[in-house]
Amino acid sequence: MSLDLVSETSTHTPETSTTERARAPLTPNSLRSIVRELAEQPEQWIHLVRLSTEERWYQRLVAEDDHEVWLISWLPGQSTGFHDHGGSRGAFTVALGELEELSLGGPEQGLLIRRVPVGTARAFGPEYVHDVRNTASGPAVTLHAYSPPLSSMAHYDLRAGGLVRTSEEGPEQW
Numbered sequence: 001m002s003l004d005l006v007s008e009t010s011t012h013t014p015e016t017s018t019t020e021r022a023r024a025p026l027t028p029n030s031l032r033s034i035v036r037e038l039a040e041q042p043e044q045w046i047h048l049v050r051l052s053t054e055e056r057w058y059q060r061l062v063a064e065d066d067h068e069v070w071l072i073s074w075l076p077g078q079s080t081g082f083h084d085h086g087g088s089r090g091a092f093t094v095a096l097g098e099l100e101e102l103s104l105g106g107p108e109q110g111l112l113i114r115r116v117p118v119g120t121a122r123a124f125g126p127e128y129v130h131d132v133r134n135t136a137s138g139p140a141v142t143l144h145a146y147s148p149p150l151s152s153m154a155h156y157d158l159r160a161g162g163l164v165r166t167s168e169e170g171p172e173q174w
Protein backbone atom coordinates (compact mmCIF):
# COMPACT_ATOMS: atom_id res chain seq x y z
CA MET A 1 0.00 0.00 0.00
CA SER A 2 1.44 3.41 -0.85
CA LEU A 3 1.41 5.95 1.92
CA ASP A 4 1.19 8.96 -0.35
CA LEU A 5 -2.38 8.06 -1.19
CA VAL A 6 -3.48 8.20 2.42
CA SER A 7 -4.41 11.38 4.16
CA GLU A 8 -6.51 12.10 7.14
CA THR A 9 -8.73 14.70 5.57
CA SER A 10 -11.97 14.85 7.48
CA THR A 11 -14.94 16.12 5.53
CA HIS A 12 -17.35 14.79 8.08
CA THR A 13 -16.74 16.87 11.15
CA PRO A 14 -17.54 14.91 14.22
CA GLU A 15 -17.69 16.52 17.62
CA THR A 16 -14.33 16.51 19.31
CA SER A 17 -14.10 13.94 22.02
CA THR A 18 -13.35 15.50 25.37
CA THR A 19 -12.11 12.30 26.92
CA GLU A 20 -9.11 10.09 26.29
CA ARG A 21 -11.01 7.13 27.68
CA ALA A 22 -11.40 4.25 25.21
CA ARG A 23 -15.06 3.83 24.35
CA ALA A 24 -16.82 0.54 23.74
CA PRO A 25 -16.65 -0.54 20.11
CA LEU A 26 -19.64 0.23 17.89
CA THR A 27 -21.77 -2.70 16.77
CA PRO A 28 -21.69 -3.98 13.18
CA ASN A 29 -25.23 -2.64 12.74
CA SER A 30 -24.17 0.85 13.86
CA LEU A 31 -21.23 0.72 11.45
CA ARG A 32 -23.57 -0.31 8.66
CA SER A 33 -25.79 2.70 9.41
CA ILE A 34 -22.74 4.99 9.32
CA VAL A 35 -21.62 3.83 5.87
CA ARG A 36 -25.17 3.82 4.51
CA GLU A 37 -25.81 7.38 5.66
CA LEU A 38 -22.52 8.58 4.23
CA ALA A 39 -23.20 6.83 0.91
CA GLU A 40 -26.41 8.84 0.69
CA GLN A 41 -24.42 12.09 0.97
CA PRO A 42 -22.04 11.91 -2.01
CA GLU A 43 -21.34 15.65 -1.69
CA GLN A 44 -19.26 14.69 1.37
CA TRP A 45 -16.81 12.46 -0.55
CA ILE A 46 -17.39 12.27 -4.33
CA HIS A 47 -14.88 15.05 -5.08
CA LEU A 48 -12.17 13.16 -3.17
CA VAL A 49 -12.37 9.95 -5.22
CA ARG A 50 -9.31 9.03 -7.24
CA LEU A 51 -8.60 5.95 -9.32
CA SER A 52 -5.24 4.21 -9.30
CA THR A 53 -4.08 1.58 -11.75
CA GLU A 54 -1.39 0.52 -9.22
CA GLU A 55 -3.77 -0.70 -6.55
CA ARG A 56 -6.98 0.19 -4.81
CA TRP A 57 -7.01 3.88 -3.89
CA TYR A 58 -8.14 4.80 -0.37
CA GLN A 59 -8.47 7.75 1.96
CA ARG A 60 -9.62 8.00 5.55
CA LEU A 61 -12.63 10.28 5.92
CA VAL A 62 -13.27 9.99 9.65
CA ALA A 63 -10.84 9.19 12.49
CA GLU A 64 -12.60 9.01 15.84
CA ASP A 65 -11.58 7.31 19.07
CA ASP A 66 -14.10 4.56 18.61
CA HIS A 67 -14.37 4.20 14.83
CA GLU A 68 -12.98 5.26 11.48
CA VAL A 69 -14.37 5.53 7.99
CA TRP A 70 -12.48 4.94 4.74
CA LEU A 71 -13.31 5.79 1.13
CA ILE A 72 -11.95 3.24 -1.37
CA SER A 73 -12.01 3.03 -5.16
CA TRP A 74 -11.60 -0.15 -7.17
CA LEU A 75 -10.75 -0.52 -10.84
CA PRO A 76 -11.84 -3.73 -12.56
CA GLY A 77 -9.67 -6.62 -11.35
CA GLN A 78 -8.52 -4.92 -8.12
CA SER A 79 -9.02 -6.97 -4.97
CA THR A 80 -7.99 -7.21 -1.35
CA GLY A 81 -7.15 -10.91 -1.07
CA PHE A 82 -8.35 -12.74 2.01
CA HIS A 83 -7.78 -10.62 5.13
CA ASP A 84 -9.06 -10.05 8.65
CA HIS A 85 -9.51 -6.72 10.44
CA GLY A 86 -7.28 -7.25 13.48
CA GLY A 87 -10.27 -7.78 15.79
CA SER A 88 -12.20 -4.71 14.64
CA ARG A 89 -15.85 -4.93 13.72
CA GLY A 90 -16.68 -3.53 10.31
CA ALA A 91 -19.18 -2.66 7.60
CA PHE A 92 -18.97 -1.51 4.02
CA THR A 93 -21.33 -0.35 1.34
CA VAL A 94 -21.00 -0.03 -2.40
CA ALA A 95 -21.77 3.57 -3.38
CA LEU A 96 -20.94 3.17 -7.08
CA GLY A 97 -20.40 0.06 -9.18
CA GLU A 98 -20.48 -3.49 -7.92
CA LEU A 99 -18.15 -5.80 -6.00
CA GLU A 100 -17.92 -9.48 -5.19
CA GLU A 101 -17.17 -10.82 -1.70
CA LEU A 102 -15.71 -14.24 -0.94
CA SER A 103 -15.78 -15.82 2.51
CA LEU A 104 -15.55 -19.29 3.95
CA GLY A 105 -18.77 -20.74 5.29
CA GLY A 106 -19.04 -23.81 7.48
CA PRO A 107 -17.69 -27.20 6.43
CA GLU A 108 -20.80 -27.94 4.41
CA GLN A 109 -20.93 -24.56 2.73
CA GLY A 110 -17.32 -24.13 1.63
CA LEU A 111 -16.48 -20.97 -0.28
CA LEU A 112 -19.31 -18.43 -0.38
CA ILE A 113 -19.38 -15.91 -3.22
CA ARG A 114 -21.73 -12.94 -2.91
CA ARG A 115 -22.47 -10.19 -5.37
CA VAL A 116 -22.43 -6.85 -3.57
CA PRO A 117 -24.26 -4.47 -5.92
CA VAL A 118 -24.59 -0.72 -5.54
CA GLY A 119 -26.66 0.19 -2.48
CA THR A 120 -25.81 -3.04 -0.64
CA ALA A 121 -24.13 -2.94 2.77
CA ARG A 122 -22.32 -5.77 4.52
CA ALA A 123 -21.48 -5.82 8.24
CA PHE A 124 -19.29 -8.23 10.19
CA GLY A 125 -17.91 -9.10 13.60
CA PRO A 126 -14.33 -9.10 14.88
CA GLU A 127 -13.33 -12.54 13.57
CA TYR A 128 -14.47 -12.07 9.99
CA VAL A 129 -12.18 -12.93 7.08
CA HIS A 130 -13.09 -12.09 3.49
CA ASP A 131 -11.75 -11.29 0.04
CA VAL A 132 -13.38 -8.38 -1.76
CA ARG A 133 -12.88 -7.83 -5.48
CA ASN A 134 -14.10 -5.85 -8.40
CA THR A 135 -15.03 -8.41 -11.04
CA ALA A 136 -17.27 -5.97 -12.90
CA SER A 137 -16.34 -4.09 -16.06
CA GLY A 138 -16.34 -0.60 -14.51
CA PRO A 139 -14.88 1.11 -11.42
CA ALA A 140 -16.47 0.86 -7.96
CA VAL A 141 -16.46 3.21 -4.97
CA THR A 142 -17.08 1.96 -1.44
CA LEU A 143 -17.31 3.32 2.11
CA HIS A 144 -15.94 1.25 5.01
CA ALA A 145 -16.28 1.75 8.77
CA TYR A 146 -14.29 -0.06 11.47
CA SER A 147 -14.58 -0.09 15.25
CA PRO A 148 -12.28 0.11 17.03
CA PRO A 149 -10.16 1.78 14.31
CA LEU A 150 -8.02 -0.77 12.44
CA SER A 151 -4.83 -1.60 14.31
CA SER A 152 -3.60 -4.49 12.17
CA MET A 153 -4.69 -6.63 9.29
CA ALA A 154 -3.57 -10.19 8.51
CA HIS A 155 -3.59 -11.69 5.03
CA TYR A 156 -4.45 -15.28 4.20
CA ASP A 157 -4.10 -17.69 1.31
CA LEU A 158 -6.96 -19.98 0.47
CA ARG A 159 -5.51 -23.48 0.23
CA ALA A 160 -7.04 -26.95 0.07
CA GLY A 161 -7.18 -27.19 3.87
CA GLY A 162 -8.68 -23.73 4.38
CA LEU A 163 -7.28 -20.27 5.05
CA VAL A 164 -3.59 -20.03 5.93
CA ARG A 165 -2.29 -16.81 7.50
CA THR A 166 0.61 -15.48 5.44
CA SER A 167 1.40 -11.94 6.63
CA GLU A 168 0.30 -9.10 8.84
CA GLU A 169 0.44 -5.36 8.36
CA GLY A 170 -0.05 -2.41 10.68
CA PRO A 171 -1.10 1.24 10.28
CA GLU A 172 2.42 2.25 9.25
CA GLN A 173 1.78 0.36 6.02
CA TRP A 174 -1.42 2.17 5.08
Ligand SMILES: [Fe+2]
Binds near residue numbers: 083084085130132
Ligand atom coordinates in the same frame (compact mmCIF):
# COMPACT_ATOMS: atom_id res chain seq x y z
FE1 LIG B 1 -12.20 -6.19 4.79
